[in-house]
Amino acid sequence: MKKLLLSLLLASPTLLFAQGSQVNTQSQKAVGMAGAGSALFIDEASIFYSPGALAKMEGNGIAIGASAVMYRSAFREYNSTEIHNTKFKITPPFSVFATFGPKNSWWKAGIGVYTPFGGSVDWGTDWPGKYELNHLQMRAIYIQPTLSFKITENFGIGGGFVYNVGLVDLSRSIPVTMADGSSGQANLSGTGTGMGYNLGVHYHLEDNVSLSLSYRSKVVTKLKDGDADFSVPPSLAASFPNTTFNAELPLPASFNFGISFPASSKVDIAADATFIGYDIYKSLDFDYADNTPVLQDTRQEKKYDNAFSGKVGVNYKTCDNLTLRAGIGYVYTPVRGPYVSPETPDNNRVMASAGFTYLLSDKWDLTAAYVLQQVQARTVTNKASGLSGTYKTNIHAPGISLTYKW
Amino acid sequence: MKRSKNTIKVYLGIISLSLTTYSCAPEIDSFESSSGTNADFSKYIAIGNSLTAGFADGGLYLEGQQVAFPNLIAEQLKSVGGGNFNSPFFSEEQRNGSGYLQLKSLTDGQPVMEQVTSNLAYREAGKLTRYTSEIQNYGVPGMRVDLAYVPLFGALNIYFERLLPEAEVGAKSYFDFVTTRNHSFFSFWLGNNDVLGYAMNGAYETPGDPTTTFTSVTDFTNRYGNFINTLTSNQQKGVVATIPDVTAIPFFTTVTTARLKAGVEASSNGVYKEIYISTASGPRVATAEDLFTLSFPTDTLGKASSGIPGYGLIIQNPLHDRFVIDKDEVAEIAGRVNAFNTVIKQLAENKQLAVADAHAYLNKVKTTGISYNGININATFIQGNAFSLDGIHLTPIGNALMANLFIDAINAKYNARVPKVDATKYRGVKYP
Structure with a gap:
C-alpha cells in the first residue's frame, strides 16, 4: 500500500531588478541634490548623467567614489503583532569615471565603471515571507566607454557603449521539512552579461541656462549557467538535483531631461525628470538545466508599469573652496500592488539629500553626500504567494568621492 | 575658511539628526489587539x-x-x-x-x-x-x-x-x-x-x-x-x-480503487483487474466512489481467506466490509x-x-x-x-x-x- 508519487511543488524563485534596487549614486554631486544636476555638472560623471556635456570639460579628470547604501525594510503581516526587519546590510556601490583627450578641444573620451542597480536585503529564514525570499544580493556593473563632441560652443553631443556584468545571489526557504524541523532552502547564484548604449545632448543657453537630454537603453542581462543548489532532506535529493539555470533580467531604459539655471551669482538650481521604461519587466523566467516533477522551469509575473521620478536641487558656492548642496525628489514606483514582493517592497518614495564639495587643492576635490529615501508604507497581498501585510522601507546612502584633475 | 568649517558642522549636524530620526528600521504602525465585546478570555x-x-x-x-x-x-x-x-x-x-x-x-x-x-x-x-x-x-x-x-x-x-x-x-x-x-x-x-x-x-x-x-x-x-x-x-x-x-482526510483518499487495481494488475501480470468488495446489497466490483482506509492491508489481497483463494480479487471472496466504505x-x-x-x-x-x-x-x-x-x-x-x-x-x-x-x-x-x-x-x- 501507500504507493505514492511524491510531487512537491516548488514555487518559482524570484529576483529583482526593480526600483527598489535602483539607487543612483554615480556622482556624489548629484546625490547631494537628490539626483538632480545632469544639466548643471560638467565633469567626469557626465559620462553617466549627460554624455553630451562631457566634451565641454576643459581638462581631464578621474573620480572615484563609493556609497554605503543601507536598505532597511520592515514588514508586519496583516493581523499580526510581529514586525520583521531586514538585517542590517551595507551595499557598497562604487563608481570610477575617467576622461581622456586634449584640453579645450572639440572632443573628449571617457570611460565609466559604475553600478546603477544593486541591493542587498536579508529577511532571514524566520519570517512569514521566507518561502518567497530569505536573502538577495545583486549588482549590475556597467562598463561604459564614451565619446563626446562639441558641435558648437554651446551644444555638445555624446554617446557610449554599455557592457553590463550582473551578479545575483539569492536564497529562499522551500516548504519541505528537514529531520530537525527546519525548512529546506534553495540557493541561486550566477553572473550574466548584457549590452546597451547611451546617448545624450547638452545645450547651454546664453543666459547660463543649461539643458541636458539623455537616453540610456535597456540592457537585457542574460544569466547563463547560474548555480542552483538545494538544501533538502536526503530522501528528496533526487527531486531537487543541484543544477544550473538560465534567466533573463531586463534592466530598463531611461530617458532623462535636466535643466539648470543660476538663481544668483553663487546659487544654481537644477531639476531633473526621469522616465524609466520598466514595463519591459513583464515576467521573470527560470530555465533549469535539470527538471524533475517538482523542479520545473518557472515563470513569475511581474507586469511592471513605467516609472517616473522628479528631482530638484540647490548648489551653493559659499566660497572658492566649498560648495554646499541640498535636494529633494519623488519617485513613482513601477511595481503594482499584487506584485510587491520581499525583494522589492516598493512604493512611491520621497528623497531628501545634502552634500558638499571641498576643493583640497587645484588638483584634488573631495565630495560627500547623503541621501535618505523613504519608501512609503504599503499594504499589499502578493498575487503569487498570498503573503499579505504592510511593508515600509528606509534607504540611507552616505557617500564620498575623490576627484583628481589635470 | 572659518565660516565654511562651521557650515560643515551644521550640515553634519543635520545629517546626524536625520540619521537618528530615521536610523535603522522604519516604523510600521503596530497592531492594536482588542478583546472585543462580551467575551472574557481570562480563563x-x-x-x-x-x-x-x-x-x-x-x-x-x-x-x-x-x-x-x-x-x-x-x-x-x-x-x-x-x-x-x-x-x-x-x-x-x-x-x-x-x-x-x-x-x-x-x-x-x-x-x-x-x-x-x-x-x-x-x-x-x-x-x-x-x-x-x-x-x-x-x-x-x-x-x-x-x-x-x-x-x-x-x-x-x-x-x-x-x-x-x-x-x-x-x-x-x-x-x-x-x-x-x-x-x-x-x-x-x-x-x-x-x-x-x-x-x-x-x-x-x-x-x-x-x-x-x-x-x-x-x-x-x-x-x-x-x-x-x-x-x-x-x-x-x-x-x-x-x-x-x-x-476530506487522506486516511480515506490515499488508497484509491484505481491504485489498488493498478497494483493488482501489475503483480498478477494482468490476470486480475478488479477489486471485489462486500456491500449491504451483496458483493460487487469496487468503483472510484468506494473508499479504502490508509490502514488497508494490501498484502492480504489475493491471499486465501476462509479457505477461498483470491481474497478481494474474485466475486466469491470479496473484501470484508471493514476495509471499505462503499459509496452508499x-x-x-x-x-x-x-x-x-x-x-x-x-x-x-x-x-x-x-x-x-x-x-x-x-x-x-x-x-x-x-x-x-x-x-x-x-x-x-x-x-x-x-x-x-x-x-x-x-x-x-x-x-x-x-x-x-x-x-x-x-x-x-x-x-x-x-x-x-x-x-x-x-x-x-x-x-x-
Whole structure:
C-alpha cells in the first residue's frame, strides 16, 4: 500500500531588478541634490548623467567614489503583532569615471565603471515571507566607454557603449521539512552579461541656462549557467538535483531631461525628470538545466508599469573652496500592488539629500553626500504567494568621492 | 575658511539628526489587539478530542502537544486578557509519549514508516504517565460526544485515564471532568469520532466496541446540546467547530480503487483487474466512489481467506466490509456529518457562540488547496503539508492554520482583534 508519487511543488524563485534596487549614486554631486544636476555638472560623471556635456570639460579628470547604501525594510503581516526587519546590510556601490583627450578641444573620451542597480536585503529564514525570499544580493556593473563632441560652443553631443556584468545571489526557504524541523532552502547564484548604449545632448543657453537630454537603453542581462543548489532532506535529493539555470533580467531604459539655471551669482538650481521604461519587466523566467516533477522551469509575473521620478536641487558656492548642496525628489514606483514582493517592497518614495564639495587643492576635490529615501508604507497581498501585510522601507546612502584633475 | 568649517558642522549636524530620526528600521504602525465585546478570555479551556490534544503521526507526543491548535490560540489570547494555559505535556524525558510514526525512507517515492519507541511515557503496559495538575487543554484523543457521559470510558481510554486521579478512574465522566472548571471562555470540538470511529472501521460497527458506534442524530443532539448548555450556564462565551467530512482526510483518499487495481494488475501480470468488495446489497466490483482506509492491508489481497483463494480479487471472496466504505456508506456518513453540523450551528446561533467551520475549511483544503504565504496546503498524503503521517491529524502547520480559523471565528463573532498565528513558523511532515 501507500504507493505514492511524491510531487512537491516548488514555487518559482524570484529576483529583482526593480526600483527598489535602483539607487543612483554615480556622482556624489548629484546625490547631494537628490539626483538632480545632469544639466548643471560638467565633469567626469557626465559620462553617466549627460554624455553630451562631457566634451565641454576643459581638462581631464578621474573620480572615484563609493556609497554605503543601507536598505532597511520592515514588514508586519496583516493581523499580526510581529514586525520583521531586514538585517542590517551595507551595499557598497562604487563608481570610477575617467576622461581622456586634449584640453579645450572639440572632443573628449571617457570611460565609466559604475553600478546603477544593486541591493542587498536579508529577511532571514524566520519570517512569514521566507518561502518567497530569505536573502538577495545583486549588482549590475556597467562598463561604459564614451565619446563626446562639441558641435558648437554651446551644444555638445555624446554617446557610449554599455557592457553590463550582473551578479545575483539569492536564497529562499522551500516548504519541505528537514529531520530537525527546519525548512529546506534553495540557493541561486550566477553572473550574466548584457549590452546597451547611451546617448545624450547638452545645450547651454546664453543666459547660463543649461539643458541636458539623455537616453540610456535597456540592457537585457542574460544569466547563463547560474548555480542552483538545494538544501533538502536526503530522501528528496533526487527531486531537487543541484543544477544550473538560465534567466533573463531586463534592466530598463531611461530617458532623462535636466535643466539648470543660476538663481544668483553663487546659487544654481537644477531639476531633473526621469522616465524609466520598466514595463519591459513583464515576467521573470527560470530555465533549469535539470527538471524533475517538482523542479520545473518557472515563470513569475511581474507586469511592471513605467516609472517616473522628479528631482530638484540647490548648489551653493559659499566660497572658492566649498560648495554646499541640498535636494529633494519623488519617485513613482513601477511595481503594482499584487506584485510587491520581499525583494522589492516598493512604493512611491520621497528623497531628501545634502552634500558638499571641498576643493583640497587645484588638483584634488573631495565630495560627500547623503541621501535618505523613504519608501512609503504599503499594504499589499502578493498575487503569487498570498503573503499579505504592510511593508515600509528606509534607504540611507552616505557617500564620498575623490576627484583628481589635470 | 572659518565660516565654511562651521557650515560643515551644521550640515553634519543635520545629517546626524536625520540619521537618528530615521536610523535603522522604519516604523510600521503596530497592531492594536482588542478583546472585543462580551467575551472574557481570562480563563480559556479547550474541550475536544485528539485534534484538541495535539495528537499527530498516530500518537500523542510532546512536540504535537505543544503545537496543538488550542495552545496556539491561548498564546494569541494573551494579548487580549488571556491567562495561563496549562496542558498535560509529557516530560522532556518522556517526550515521545505514546510513540508515533515517522518517515524512515522514501523508496521509489513510496513512504516507509517506522514507529518511534524511545523515550515513551508508559508507567506500565497500556498506561501512560499521569498528569493530574490543573490544566486548561482537556483534549482527549478518542473522546466522543456519546462516550463523554460514560464514566467507564475513563478506564478504557489511556489518554483520559492519565488525566484522572486514581480514585476517579472509571468513576467520573469526561463531561463531569471538564464542566466544573470555572472557565470564562471555551473551545469545543467534539463529534468527529462519533462518525470517524465508524468510518475508520469501514463503516462497520464492531459488536462490543463502543468506539465504532455510529452515533444517532438524536443522541448527538441531546448530548451535544446538554454539553453546550452546561458550558454556557453562566453566560460564558466560546467557539465551537463543525465536523469535517471523512472524505476530506487522506486516511480515506490515499488508497484509491484505481491504485489498488493498478497494483493488482501489475503483480498478477494482468490476470486480475478488479477489486471485489462486500456491500449491504451483496458483493460487487469496487468503483472510484468506494473508499479504502490508509490502514488497508494490501498484502492480504489475493491471499486465501476462509479457505477461498483470491481474497478481494474474485466475486466469491470479496473484501470484508471493514476495509471499505462503499459509496452508499460514504453518502450515509456525509448525511450524518451534515445533520450534526446543522445541530452545532443552530446551537451556536442560539447561544451566541462563534463557529469555526472546519467542515468548510477542510473541504477547501481538499478541493482547491490553500496557498499560504508561498506554501501549498492540500489534503494530499504527506506532501500536502496539512495532515500528519496518520492521514487524519494535523501537522504543526495544519494546527497553526486551524488556530487561525478559530481566531477568525472569535474575531468575527465578538468584534475582537486577536492577532493571528504566523503559520510559517510551523512545519509540515518531516522527511528523512
